[in-house]
Each structure stands twice: as C-alpha cells, then as structure tokens.
C-alpha cells in the first residue's frame with residue numbers, strides 16, 4: 153500500500169474509532185442523546201457543515217482553501233429573504249440563489265487562478281465582502297414566513313426515524329463527491345496538483361481550470377447550504393451561518409485531509425464532520441455555552457493538524473525500527 | 489599540509505564496515521572506504537548502488553546501522569550535516585537543496601554570513617564574496633537573484649559555490665556535473681585540482697566515466713550496496729570500470745540506428761520569447777534524432793518549455809504533424825502527440841510524494857478510463873508495463889518515488905512520457921544522473937523510438953551523447969540558433985565553436 157495511503161487510512165481509522173467512542177459514551181452517559189429525535193437534530197444541524205465539507209475536501213486536497221463559504225451561505229440566505237419579501241416565487245428564488253453562489257465562487261476562483269493570489273488571503277477578503285453585501289441586502293431583518301412545505305422538508309424527518317429528509321439528497325451528493333475525488337481522472341489530478349503543482353502542469357493537468365471548477369462548485373454548495381440553513385431554522389438573516397467556515401475547516405482537517413494538499417480521503421473528512429457534529433450536540437445537551445463550543449472547535453482544529461503529523465512520525469519511527477531488525481533483503485517489508 | 493605525492497598512510501576520513509538499510513532495502517552492506525589528503529577519489533556504481541546513501545551516512549544525514557566513520561583515525565558520530573561541516577567536510581548533495589526565496593548569496597552563506605557591528609549581516613561582503621566565488625567557477629550569476637527559477641545547472645553551480653565557500657579539508661561531491669556542460673565542468677575541475685594540490689581530500693561521483701578518468705586517481709566501486717573494489721585508476725580502461733560496476737560487459741553506449749527521415753513531425757517557426765530566446769526556427773522529421781546543444785543558459789530548456797506550452801511564446805508558431813499548437817497549453821500539445829521529459833525531475837518530472845504507479849499514470853488519465861471512471865487495473869498494468877520496460881529498480885510499484893535513487897527516478901519520468909506513445913518526443917537531459925548501463929538502454933530506446941517513426945529532439949549537456957546519438961545537431965548561443973551541423977560534420981570542436989559563439 154502506498155505510504156501516503158497507509159498514513160491517511162491510519163488517521164481515518166483513528167477518527168472513525170474516535171467517532172464510535174464518542175457515540176458509545178454519549179449513548180450511555182448523556183441523557184437524551186440516544187433518542188431518534190435528538191439524533192435527527194444532530195444530523196440536521198451537522199448537514200450544513202457536511203454539505204460544504206464535500207467541496208472543501210476537494211479544495212484542500214488540491215492545496216487551496218475557501219474561507220468565504222459561510223459568508224456565501226449567509227449572502228445566499230439574505231438574498232433569498234429579500235426576494236421573498238418582494239413577493240417572488242420560491243421556485244425562482246432558489247435557482248437565483250444558487251446562481252449567486254456560482255458567481256461568488258467564480259470570483260474567488262478567478263482571483264486565485266488569474267491573479268495568482270493565495271486563496272487564504274483572497275477568501276478572507278471575500279469572507280468580509282460577501283457578509284457585508286448580505287447585510288446591505290437584508291439589513292437586520294429576519295425573514296421567517298417561507299412556504300411550509302419547504303420548511304417541513306428542511307426541518308422534518310422521515311416518520312419516527314432519526315433520518316431527516318434532507319439527509320437523503322446529501323447522501324447522493326456525498327456519493328458524487330466520493331466518486332469525483334477517488335474514482336475519476338479529475339480527482340487524480342487534484343491529488344497531483346496538491347502534492348506537486350508544477351509536476352502536474354508538466355504532465356498536462358489543466359491546473360487553473362481544475363481550481364476554477366473547484367472554487368465555483370464550492371460557491372454553489374455554499375449557496376445551497378445557505379438556502380438549507382434559512383429553511384431548516386426558518387430564518388433568513390444576514391448573519392446566518394457566521395463562523396461556519398471554522399467548523400468546516402476543522403472537520404475536514406480532523407478527517408485527515410492534509411492542509412498542505414495532496415493527501416486525504418472523503419471518508420475521513422465525513423467522519424471528521426460527524427465527530428464534530430456529535431461533540432457539538434453533546435455539548436448543547438450538557439448546556440455548554442456557545443463560546444465554549446467555539447473553544448472546543450478551535451482545540452480540535454489544532455489537534456487535527458497535529459494528529460496526522462504525530463501519527464506519521466510514529467510510523468516513520470516504526471519503519472526505522474523495522475529496518476534495523478530486517479533480517480533478509482528478500483523479505484518484503486510488512487505493510488502497516 | 490600534506491603534499492599530494494606523499495599521501496602517507498593516514499587517511500583523513502575513513503568508513504569502516506558501514507551498513508545501512510531502509511526497510512527491506514539494504515542500501516549499504518559492510519562498505520569501507522579511505523580518503524587520503526591530496527587525492528581525488530571516485531565513487532562508482534549503478535543507479536541505486538548506494539553511492540548517495542554512503543555520502544549521506546558519512547555526512548551525518550543518515551545514521552549507519554553498523555560501522556564507523558573515522559576522522560583523522562578517531563571514530564566520530566555526526567548528528568547532522570552541521571557537525572560534518574564543522575569538522576571541515578563540505579558536501580554537495582545530488583539534489584540541490586536551496587531555499588527558493590533567498591538570494592544566491594544568502595543561500596551560499598546561509599547561517600554564516602559575514603557580520604558587521606552589532607551582529608548585523610554584512611550584505612555587501614556577502615555579495616562580494618559570492619561574486620568572487622562565481623568568478624572562480626567562471627560563471628555569471630547575479631548574487632542577488634533569488635534561487636527560485638534557477639535552472640538545475642545553475643542550482644548545481646550555487647551548491648558547488650556553497651561547498652567551496654569554506655575551506656574544507658574534505659570535499660564530497662555527489663554528481664555535481666550531471667547538468668553541466670563541458671566548459672563548466674572544466675572550470676570546476678580546475679578549482680578541484682587547486683584544492684587537491686592544497687591537500688584537500690575529494691570524493692567525486694559521476695556517471696560520466698570520462699570525468700572520473702580525467703580527475704580521479706583511485707576509484708571505489710559499489711554494486712547493490714556491496715563494496716566491490718578500491719583501486720588505482722591508472723591502467724584501467726572504461727570497460728574495466730564498467731565491468732566492476734555492472735558485473736558484466738556492456739553493449740554499445742551509442743547504438744544509433746540509421747534511419748531515413750520521413751515527413752516533418754515538429755515544425756518550429758520564428759519562436760520568440762522576449763529576453764530569453766529569439767527567432768528560433770527548426771524542423772524535426774519522423775525517425776530523426778536532433779540534438780540541441782549549447783552552454784548552460786543558452787536557452788535550450790526555455791525553447792523546449794515554450795514548444796510544449798509550459799511558457800507562453802511571444803511570437804512564432806509550433807506545429808506537430810501539421811497541427812498548430814495553442815499557445816501555452818501543454819494539454820493540447822499532448823493531445824497532438826508531443827511529450828516533454830523535463831530537466832528538473834524533482835519539481836517538474838515527478839510528484840515526489842506520489843507512488844511510482846500514480847506518477848506514470850498521471851500522463852494517462854485520459855487513457856485509463858472506462859465510462860468516465862478510472863480503470864485501476866488498466867492504470868496499474870500500464871504503469872507496471874513501462875516501469876518494467878525501463879527496468880526501474882523498485883520494491884513495490886506503490887512505493888512513493890522519493891524512495892528511489894536519483895537515476896531510477898529519472899527512469900520513472902521517462903516511463904511516464906514514453907507511455908503516452910508520443911509522435912514527437914522532446915527530452916531535456918534524458919540521462920542526467922543515469923548510470924552507463926541504463927544510459928546505453930535509454931539510448932537504445934531513443935534510437936528504437938526513432939526507428940519506429942518518432943521524431944526526437946534531444947537536449948543534452950553531455951556532448952559525447954549528442955554526438956553519438958544525433959542525426960543533426962542544432963546549436964544555441966545566447967538565445968539564438970547559431971548553427972545546424974549534420975552528423976558527419978559534428979565534432980566536439982565544431983559544436984563547441986558554435987556554442988561559444990566563435991563560429992557564428
């Protein structure tokens with residue numbers, strides 16, 4: 153198994169195991185955690201992070217990042233509210249919001265690929281800009297009177313199960329993202345770009361085009377998340393989803409996606425997302441304040457950058473020890 | 489200082505019974521070596537024989553699993569390259585390790601810049617010292633230029649300057665000449681001889697055997713990590729040395745087949761990139777191998793990049809098989825049947841953290857697809873096929889390429905491009921860092937490709953290689969094509985004259 157894969161798989165396993173431990177502990181020790189209603193809340197509240205984590209994973213794998221996602225979501229929600237107030241039909245509004253997301257993503261992508269600016273800087277700038285526009289668009293209004301069919305879909309669950317309706321389309325998107333990253337030439341090229349951009353270019357990979365596509369899709373998914381957020385919480389405000397980018401990045405890195413690019417799996421990223429979601433759910437049940445929750449998210453972010461590195465060091469040390477005791481050059485090295 | 493003629497019995501640096509393994513790969517097995525003051529000692533061996541590992545062990549980069557390093561007869565343990573340097577050992581590693589954002593001068597004097605009052609760095613002194621070093625080496629490089637964007641040859645020069653910048657008692661050079669042309673090598677050897685005459689001990693690695701015979705007095709040969717012999721070069725022939733390295737006799741080094749050239753496959757017209765090269769026009773026909781010669785910095789690599797579309801051209805046209813190539817688009821160049829094996833394998837040729845399989849697969853992303861999805865079986869068999877054809881020495885195809893020796897990395901780059909079955913193949917230093925045996929294989933391969941109708945443009949700093957393989961030699965000098973010499977007239981003299989601008 154390739155080194156990079158072994159490492160990623162190992163960290164994936166760590167995160168997956170951690171997720172299981174947290175679930176088990178929560179089921180047994182946290183009152184009110186295990187019932188279907190709470191679990192559906194957990195999933196529903198985590199979906200915004202999960203939705204944006206899909207394209208974010210692809211971006212980080214290719215060595216870029218987008219911090220403007222939460223602002224794009226907020227802008228999309230604000231525009232949705234403003235247009236609804238104007239009396240436009242929801243069936244027209246939603247496509248317009250998604251289109252807006254595409255534009256937001258394109259702007260990021262063009263600034264990064266055409267002007268060669270670092271995506272961290274560009275998207276910190278648009279993080280502020282998109283949020284500012286959202287405030288201009290909607291002011292301090294809160295729009296809540298969306299059609300109930302839409303609200304029910306975004307907040308409801310299938311019968312008495314723990315599965316929210318919205319979870320099903322998410323699974324479809326997840327499947328698409330997994331295939332795109334791990335089973336198509338496009339995904340292959342993203343890993344190559346992240347691990348060695350110049351070599352990828354010399355191999356004919358259209359680096360700028362791929363990145364532009366990624367930023368655009370990220371904008372689209374962020375806008376979709378903004379629409380979902382406004383419906384799920386039945387409230388379109390300019391400050392919707394504020395700070396969500398922190399959770400998304402934390403979850404993706406926690407899932408073993410290397411911040412330097414070129415390494416990671418979507419499975420790991422999604423495990424990271426739901427681990428974070430479960431922790432946030434438990435903290436809410438335990439009445440941990442929102443501020444403390446942010447502290448925990450921040451701590452996880454640090455852990456997630458450190459974790460894979462420490463795991464790698466251990467792997468290297470083990471390989472070294474193995475080398476010292478390797479008895480015979482013919483024996484293949486054990487894959488661990 | 490010891491005089492070169494009476495080296496005496498005391499080696500300044502010695503290795504005794506060194507072994508070193510990486511996982512299951514035993515890179516060195518019980519290797520011993522003695523370096524005497526006032527001698528230039530060659531270290532020879534095929535790709536992956538363990539030469540670089542030996543040097544890294546000596547310099548404290550790797551810790552040996554067994555054995556000792558002796559300095560002036562006393563055992564020492566270096567904990568890192570810094571320790572070795574403090575002991576007066578200067579090392580030039582095979583792959584340049586410059587800081588891209590620092591200037592050439594800062595790179596050379598990293599961590600030991602001349603100081604002014606209050607420990608401030610004396611930039612002027614640093615710059616002047618750098619200029620002096622460059623003069624010694626006979627190259628013109630601006631000390632203030634950042635290392636980013638330097639060609640491999642220039643990077644190598646900077647590494648050499650770095651090693652020369654402190655008075656080392658022991659100078660160790662791992663393939664310093666691999667990217668250099670004859671004239672830079674001659675300069676380097678001048679400097680090395682002077683150091684040797686002052687009593688320094690020099691360990692020299694090169695796959696160009698004529699260089700070994702030119703400057704070295706003794707040679708130690710490694711094969712598959714094992715010590716084979718340490719002996720004087722006097723009275724040995726190149727064939728003797730090859731037999732030591734390879735363990736058998738070698739077929740012809742330049743197996744050039746005679747081919748009648750076909751139609752024009754690559755046509756370059758008035759290609760210009762401002763300030764880099766001007767008005768470059770040439771054709772390469774099917775079946776032809778055209779050599780592109782010139783000094784370091786003449787613009788050969790830059791022409792290749794612009795032809796392939798890595799850099800945009802300011803003027804001119806490129807056609808492959810009559811199809812005009814879009815400016816600045818390698819993907820369309822590839823689709824038209826063009827392939828470029830770039831000069832810098834670590835940055836441009838390979839994604840170092842990816843596996844051999846994926847690296848070779850990278851040029852086949854369009855080919856190993858079924859219904860829009862990667863066909864992993866097809867990808868693996870394509871990669872395996874070419875890795876085996878080029879005899880890449882690896883443990884597993886899924887190993888990352890950074891675990892391969894330099895020469896084997898180069899083979900992976902070749903494999904990755906030959907796998908695209910190009911109509912026109914541009915190779916930039918195709919045998920840089922490749923051992924003689926493999927070099928002969930690569931030459932046979934290029935010759936075979938040409939015989940099969942591929943048009944080959946070969947950029948090489950290895951003049952014998954150009955003369956041995958090319959049907960025609962194009963020569964560049966300061967960004968212009970100055971001569972076109974047919975095979976029958978191409979000699980070291982005619983090519984060098986055009987390359988230095990004397991004949992134009």
Ligand SMILES: Nc1ncnc2c1ncn2[C@@H]1O[C@H](COP(=O)(O)OP(=O)(O)OP(=O)(O)O)[C@@H](O)[C@H]1O
Pocket residue numbers: 510511513514515533534535536537538539540541542582881890891892893894895896921923
């Ligand atoms: N860091 C490493 N991890 C695993 N294997 C390694 C590592 N470094 C070297 N090797 C292996 O050790 C062997 C010797 O490699 P080394 O680089 O010393 O060869 P070399 O003689 O310098 O070859 P070349 O002429 O190609 O530079 C090779 O089989 C190589 O794959």
Ligand SMILES: [Mg+2]
Pocket residue numbers: 539540541582662893894895
């Ligand atoms: Mg080497």
